[in-house]
Amino acid sequence: MVIEQIGSATFMNGLVRIQGLCAGPDGKVRESGVLEVPGNVAAQVINNLVNTLQTLDSQLKEAEEKEKSSKNKSKENGKGKKKK
Secondary structure (H helix, E strand, C coil), X not given: CCCCEEEEEEEECCEEEEEEEEECCCCCEEEEEEEEEEHHHHHHHXXXXXXXXXXXXXXXXXXXXXXXXXXXXXXXXXXXCCCC
């Protein structure tokens, strides 16, 4: 399921229901699915999701920095005079 936006959210019959939205092939926003989480663990699930996304964000930033660093090093190595 692809979620590009959050639609509505409700709590009914012990479940938190969160509507996921995404762009359809026609470019219009459509429902992509509904997350249904038991109300008694909803806060824990959301907190775990936030923590997981923060960890992934840190890992992506580290990978980007390593990639930039390696590109800069390869550019620096290629600029010097060649020894005969």
